[in-house]
Amino acid sequence: MSENEKDISAAVRLVGITKTFGTKVVANKNVSLTINRGEILSVLGENGSGKTTLMNILSGIYYPDEGQIFVGGEEVSIASPRDALRLGIGMIHQHFKLVDVFTAAENIVLGIPPEEDGGRRLDMKAVARRVREICARYGFDIEPDQKVYEMTVSQKQTLEIVKVLYRGADILILDEPTAVLTPQETEKLFGVMREMKKDGCAVVIITHKLHEVLSISDRVAILRKGEYIGDVKTSEATELSLTEMMVGKKVALDIERPEPVNPSLRLSVKNLTVYGAEGVPALKDAAFDLYGGEILGIAGVSGCGSKELLEAIAGLQTPAEGSEVRFHPSDGSAGKEGVSLIGLTPRQIKELGVHLSFVPEDRLGMGLVGSMGMTGNMMLKSYEKGKSFFTDTQSPKKLAEDVKDDFGVVTPSLSTPVRRLSGGNVQKVLVGREIASAPEVLMTAYAVRGLDIGTSYQIYRLLNEQKKKGVAVLYVGEDLDVLVALCDRILVLCAGQITGIVDGREATKEGIGLLMTKLTDPMQAKNETGAEEKEGEKA
Ligand SMILES: Nc1ncnc2c1ncn2[C@@H]1O[C@H](COP(=O)(O)OP(=O)(O)O)[C@@H](O)[C@H]1O
Numbered sequence: 001m002s003e004n005e006k007d008i009s010a011a012v013r014l015v016g017i018t019k020t021f022g023t024k025v026v027a028n029k030n031v032s033l034t035i036n037r038g039e040i041l042s043v044l045g046e047n048g049s050g051k052t053t054l055m056n057i058l059s060g061i062y063y064p065d066e067g068q069i070f071v072g073g074e075e076v077s078i079a080s081p082r083d084a085l086r087l088g089i090g091m092i093h094q095h096f097k098l099v100d101v102f103t104a105a106e107n108i109v110l111g112i113p114p115e116e117d118g119g120r121r122l123d124m125k126a127v128a129r130r131v132r133e134i135c136a137r138y139g140f141d142i143e144p145d146q147k148v149y150e151m152t153v154s155q156k157q158t159l160e161i162v163k164v165l166y167r168g169a170d171i172l173i174l175d176e177p178t179a180v181l182t183p184q185e186t187e188k189l190f191g192v193m194r195e196m197k198k199d200g201c202a203v204v205i206i207t208h209k210l211h212e213v214l215s216i217s218d219r220v221a222i223l224r225k226g227e228y229i230g231d232v233k234t235s236e237a238t239e240l241s242l243t244e245m246m247v248g249k250k251v252a253l254d255i256e257r258p259e260p261v262n263p264s265l266r267l268s269v270k271n272l273t274v275y276g277a278e279g280v281p282a283l284k285d286a287a288f289d290l291y292g293g294e295i296l297g298i299a300g301v302s303g304c305g306s307k308e309l310l311e312a313i314a315g316l317q318t319p320a321e322g323s324e325v326r327f328h329p330s331d332g333s334a335g336k337e338g339v340s341l342i343g344l345t346p347r348q349i350k351e352l353g354v355h356l357s358f359v360p361e362d363r364l365g366m367g368l369v370g371s372m373g374m375t376g377n378m379m380l381k382s383y384e385k386g387k388s389f390f391t392d393t394q395s396p397k398k399l400a401e402d403v404k405d406d407f408g409v410v411t412p413s414l415s416t417p418v419r420r421l422s423g424g425n426v427q428k429v430l431v432g433r434e435i436a437s438a439p440e441v442l443m444t445a446y447a448v449r450g451l452d453i454g455t456s457y458q459i460y461r462l463l464n465e466q467k468k469k470g471v472a473v474l475y476v477g478e479d480l481d482v483l484v485a486l487c488d489r490i491l492v493l494c495a496g497q498i499t500g501i502v503d504g505r506e507a508t509k510e511g512i513g514l515l516m517t518k519l520t521d522p523m524q525a526k527n528e529t530g531a532e533e534k535e536g537e538k539a
């Protein structure tokens with residue numbers, strides 16, 4: 001299969017690596033793994049299985065408690081990312097480490113000691129030349145003098161890749177790189193990875209999307225609960241066999257999609273426009289209905305307007321004049337017209353039964369207080385950092401217990417600070433809190449972000465349970481396979497506009513991917529309202 005089968009040679013050998021955090025968490029337990037040149041290796045494992053930790057050890061972020069590392073046959077000690085880079089090891093982290101106000105080139109040379117850059121660092125023209133060479137080699141569309149804040153997420157990721165290539169890395173580690181990309185951007189990244197492989201680089205990708213593992217890698221190494229389970233040739237693996245290795249038992253791969261029963265109108269949205277920071281519409285003229293008993297998916301890349309859509313409904317953003325959001329309670333108490341949510345406070349909206357659970361990229365940055373336990377976090381409801389804290393009406397202790405049981409949150413006690421829990425567990429608390437508080441409209445964004453398959457399925461099941469109870473579910477998701485399998489309808493957003501609402505039972509992810517990146521003319525989007533735009537803008 002692989003065109004380079006013959007010249008595969010070990011780039012890195014990890015032998016008996018053990019890494020513990022504190023006294024209890026064994027993140028890596030006696031792990032031995034070989035990484036070859038001219039090969040793309042997937043590292044697969046459930047959340048918390050130790051993938052990131054293992055690769056952080058290789059890239060100099062953590063130092064192992066035990067074990068040896070060999071690079072090019074020589075035993076090495078990697079005490080810092082700089083040590084790793086000297087050995088040709090570069091890692092692209094899940095969260096980018098770029099300075100927004102700096103240019104691409106400035107970010108690239110940031111922190112390189114001049115003696116390691118042949119003095120080039122001081123000569124930005126030479127730096128730009130080298131950056132252009134790298135970009136030309138892999139077809140990257142990065143301009144050396146482009147500022148980071150002007151870049152799309154995909155360009156920022158590309159910049160991180162250029163940064164490590166600039167420093168001569170030929171062992172590349174990408175930690176869940178596709179989580180933030182459209183299918184088209186993902187394909188482009190995979191193309192780049194294949195080129196690197198051709199150049200003889202060793203490429204390691206951590207992802208939890210099995211179809212990606214199957215399409216991009218030559219070999220898959222599986223970790224389970226910190227231990228190395230084994231590796232398989234991708235050509236001999238299937239989604240099912242990989243899942244079994246990963247979780248150690250069979251799991252149902254099919255997501256259930258019951259037919260909606262007696263769908264009735266819960267939310268009607270018309271002309272919903274939200275202005276972003278620069279007075280440009282972040283969401284423009286959105287119109288759709290949401291029914292009880294259905295799951296309406298929302299697809300779109302980051303910055304497409306889904307955040308504004310959810311936040312406007314939840315009362316966290318002020319929509320422009322003329323926007324309409326009406327809620328129709330299931331008891332019919334608001335008559336045919338329903339009740340307008342515009343102008344209500346987030347708390348009032350929540351009390352009506354319209355709940356939002358937004359899983360941010362930084363799980364502890366928003367929505368949860370790291371120093372508090374689960375019970376404390378059930379009481380707090382902070383949609384925006386530092387704003388609108390208020391107390392839930394239900395007993396927080398009971399909610400905490402329900403969430404712990406329903407989701408299987410692993411925590412020593414309900415009062416253990418949530419920042420001490422693993423990412424997956426933190427997320428269960430975040431999503432579980434909204435589901436357990438029995439809403440009429442449940443909006444969730446990125447509910448399974450970064451969660452392993454088992455836990456993700458638990459969440460899909462819980463959302464389906466809500467749907468069967470008649471709750472109207474709005475699900476903003478990243479994985480198109482899941483959207484297509486789970487949702488009754490899928491609303492696609494691109495650059496703040498709805499580009500389509502498709503039937504989930506007939507949708508294909510290629511079709512959705514196209515709608516997600518459908519080019520719209522920004523001038524055309526603007527000229528209809530023209531001068532009125534400023535008036536609609538509110539603080
Ligand atoms: N800095 C840290 N401090 C304490 N525990 C950590 C730290 N980093 C990771 N862990 C724990 O180590 C285990 C493995 O985590 P990680 O390597 O991030 O897993 P994965 O990337 O496979 O999801 C988890 O239980 C996680 O909570």
Ligand SMILES: [Mg+2]
Pocket residue numbers: 051052053
């Ligand atoms: Mg990880």
